[in-house]
Amino acid sequence: MARTAVLESTDEAVAGIEDGSTVLVGGFGLAGMPFDLVDALIRQGAKDLTIVSNNAGNGEVGLAALLKAGRVRKVVCSFPRQADSFVFDELYLSGRIELEVVPQGNLAERMRAAGAGIGAFYSPTAVGTPLAEGKEVREIDGRTYLLEYPIKGDYALISAYRADRLGNLVYRRTARNFGPVMAAAATTTIAQVGSVVPTGDLDPEAVVTPSIYIDRVVAVEARHYTVQGAR
Amino acid sequence: MTTLDDRSATIEHLDRGPLTMDELAEVIARDIPEGSFVNLGIGQPTKIADHLPRDHHGSATVILHTENGMLGMGPAAHGDDVDADLTNAGKVPVTELPGASYFHQADSFAMMRGGHLDVCVLGAYQVAADGDLANWHTGRSDAIPAVGGAMDLAIGAKDVLVMMTLFGKDGSPKLVPTCTYPLTGVGCVSRVYTDHGVFEVGGPTVVVRETWGIGVAELRERLAVPLATR
Numbered sequence A: 001m002a003r004t005a006v007l008e009s010t011d012e013a014v015a016g017i018e019d020g021s022t023v024l025v026g027g028f029g030l031a032g033m034p035f036d037l038v039d040a041l042i043r044q045g046a047k048d049l050t051i052v053s054n055n056a057g058n059g060e061v062g063l064a065a066l067l068k069a070g071r072v073r074k075v076v077c078s079f080p081r082q083a084d085s086f087v088f089d090e091l092y093l094s095g096r097i098e099l100e101v102v103p104q105g106n107l108a109e110r111m112r113a114a115g116a117g118i119g120a121f122y123s124p125t126a127v128g129t130p131l132a133e134g135k136e137v138r139e140i141d142g143r144t145y146l147l148e149y150p151i152k153g154d155y156a157l158i159s160a161y162r163a164d165r166l167g168n169l170v171y172r173r174t175a176r177n178f179g180p181v182m183a184a185a186a187t188t189t190i191a192q193v194g195s196v197v198p199t200g201d202l203d204p205e206a207v208v209t210p211s212i213y214i215d216r217v218v219a220v221e222a223r224h225y226t227v228q229g230a231r
Numbered sequence B: 001m002t003t004l005d006d007r008s009a010t011i012e013h014l015d016r017g018p019l020t021m022d023e024l025a026e027v028i029a030r031d032i033p034e035g036s037f038v039n040l041g042i043g044q045p046t047k048i049a050d051h052l053p054r055d056h057h058g059s060a061t062v063i064l065h066t067e068n069g070m071l072g073m074g075p076a077a078h079g080d081d082v083d084a085d086l087t088n089a090g091k092v093p094v095t096e097l098p099g100a101s102y103f104h105q106a107d108s109f110a111m112m113r114g115g116h117l118d119v120c121v122l123g124a125y126q127v128a129a130d131g132d133l134a135n136w137h138t139g140r141s142d143a144i145p146a147v148g149g150a151m152d153l154a155i156g157a158k159d160v161l162v163m164m165t166l167f168g169k170d171g172s173p174k175l176v177p178t179c180t181y182p183l184t185g186v187g188c189v190s191r192v193y194t195d196h197g198v199f200e201v202g203g204p205t206v207v208v209r210e211t212w213g214i215g216v217a218e219l220r221e222r223l224a225v226p227l228a229t230r
Helices: A035-044 A063-068 A086-093 A104-116 A179-185 B021-031 B044-051 B105-113 B150-156 B216-222
Strands: A005-007 A022-025 A049-052 A072-077 A098-101 A121-123 A137-140 A143-148 A153-164 A186-197 A216-219 B011-013 B037-040 B063-066 B070-076 B094-102 B119-122 B126-128 B159-164 B189-194 B197-200 B206-212
Touching: A022 A179, A035 A063, A035 A153, A035 A186, A049 A063, A063 A072, A063 A086, A104 A121, A104 A143, A104 A179, A104 B105, A104 B150, A153 A179, A179 A186, A179 B105, B021 B044, B021 B159, B021 B189, B037 B044, B044 B119, B044 B159, B063 B105, B105 B150, B119 B150, B206 B216
Parallel strands: A005 A216, A022 A049, A022 A153, A049 A072, A072 A098, A153 A186, A186 A216, B011 B206, B037 B063, B037 B119, B119 B159, B159 B189
Antiparallel strands: A121 A143, A137 A143, B063 B070, B070 B094, B189 B197, B197 B206
16 A cells, blocks of 8 residues: 555545645745645645745746635745746745745755655855854854754645656656755645556656655646646 | 966057957867867957867867867857757857767866866956956846856866956956955966966966057056066
8 A cells, every 4th residue: 555645636635734734845936846736735725835846937827826716825936036037035025925945956955855754954054145144153174154944845846747656756847946845845745647547657776766756746738838828 | 277378578558449349258168278278258258269270170179178068169050950958058059069068067066166178268357466256246236146166167177268358337446456356266366368468376476468559658657456477
């Protein structure tokens, strides 16, 4: 009996996400964004969420739609401001959402640390910049570092190309981005995939995220997203 | 650490005007050693890709890294080649070259932070004589801060090059004694490529390598940083 649940619907997949949860959301812009899970989370209704993602939404789809629905208290991300981030921009400038900006590499490594059981680590990124404020500084072997703490999620919502019934995942091209890191960094990881294949059909040498990190899998229909919406 | 070439004497090109951004991209591309692993920042530096050295089969001899998780990035994708799962760090659809590889975000920044990347070219608001870089925030209080990978790139590559105009739209120099904009990285830039000249920074003095449409004497008047020649 596999521990990973292969579910029939995205609504089942996001069941139980509580108000106030920290949710890691995969994707870099639109590539790798788990659109169907985010849409299901909007229907599910959880609010007061802290969202950790690289961006703060594009257009009015995916993360931007969740923000627009008023469910998000705080965004932790590297790059909120973009040409099409008007939903976030308005919430932020009117003081209705909190923002923590984290350099992209530190964001990834802090989640990696959470998934790997590392208590904290020293990073050279952001030394001497405004983002170093309040962080412990330490010189090691002649170089200056900042102490960075892990970012752990209650849930991770990620998107992958294909899963087997155990929950092993493979990705496609640059849509991989934060998926493998977030999968390990959350208590409960939920993956939407293009298809679920029988166990044994994935080449074990090619598996990127091993099933141990995955709790729920749901297959979704391939849709082509633009910032205007899906088609 | 550096993989860049060195040149003996300062060259002044006074028979022409300043470089266009395309010409500047060509100058930078020429200085990137064959076989380098290179990250080109969003904006003007992406132009450099069009001018990179090629072998006799027409293949690029440097390997491009894009921080969203790829080595071996090819040119921008058009028409049927556009794939929503394949973009660069600017979220523009791109293509993959033979020998490309994909990896997740923590690995992508580990190869940067770990000193494996040879060259990175970034745009800038300001660069200081000591190599400090300001390129992520204008410092305006109503601006929404967004850093992306800029701070990781600034301290990651063996050589961080800056591509920018030497003077702002208001005529103020962008190569300065001390950055007044919020810093992206401390003492991280090794060379500054501008439309008016190329400068070595981060050493005891700023060294002028080459100029276009302006001489070193005039640069000394217009810039507040002491300039040396070779």
